[in-house]
Amino acid sequence: MSDSPRPDNNGSDSSTPTGDDLPEFDLDNLEIPDDLSSLTGSGEPEFAAIITQIAGAEPLAAASSLAQLDLDAVPTSVGAVGVLRDRSGDAPEQAAAAISQLVRGVPLVLVTRTGEQMTAVRFADGVRGDELAPGLVLGGAPENVVDLLTGATSVADIEGVVGSDSISKFKAMRMLTSAARKARKSMGKGETGPDSKDGI
Numbered sequence: 001m002s003d004s005p006r007p008d009n010n011g012s013d014s015s016t017p018t019g020d021d022l023p024e025f026d027l028d029n030l031e032i033p034d035d036l037s038s039l040t041g042s043g044e045p046e047f048a049a050i051i052t053q054i055a056g057a058e059p060l061a062a063a064s065s066l067a068q069l070d071l072d073a074v075p076t077s078v079g080a081v082g083v084l085r086d087r088s089g090d091a092p093e094q095a096a097a098a099i100s101q102l103v104r105g106v107p108l109v110l111v112t113r114t115g116e117q118m119t120a121v122r123f124a125d126g127v128r129g130d131e132l133a134p135g136l137v138l139g140g141a142p143e144n145v146v147d148l149l150t151g152a153t154s155v156a157d158i159e160g161v162v163g164s165d166s167i168s169k170f171k172a173m174r175m176l177t178s179a180a181r182k183a184r185k186s187m188g189k190g191e192t193g194p195d196s197k198d199g200i
Helices: 057-066 091-102 134-139 143-150 169-189
Strands: 047-051 071-074 081-084 108-114 117-124 127-132
Touching: 047 091, 047 143, 057 071, 057 091, 057 169, 081 091, 081 143, 091 108, 091 117, 091 127, 108 134, 108 143, 117 134, 127 134, 134 143
Parallel strands: none
Antiparallel strands: 047 081, 047 108, 071 081, 108 117, 117 127
């Protein structure tokens, strides 16, 4: 008895697996895009802000102007918060590093939010530090800061906001130089001993 496969009614080999009659793809002309981020989402956070201890929105906007950062400086009772306009790639971390480099010795916190997930990272002297628990950051912040970070309030709803693009580099340099001069004069009036209230 022969073990060769029997032809079916159409005269074809019945041992041919189903699906082998599919059309062939032209792999030579198949183009695969270099950037596949559109398949998985952009990864860009919906919100990014830098919590600082800078007293006033205008000084933060001035410093950001010198650092060529595009943000809205929001005044709060604990310090100005810089809401970043550029949230692509590592732009938020670069902005936080740049501002912390300008205000050396004073740490700040970069907060980003994507959907329901929030992250908080400490920066100091231009260097990225540890991640912080978002609950810890929100728990110690005033209500208006919490509303801003969580999206309950937008920049458009807040008064006194100063955009970094509204301050020229010349004006920013003049403002910061004047502020530094006043700070030095204030330091010089008091004693620098450990018991002096002015010698900080």
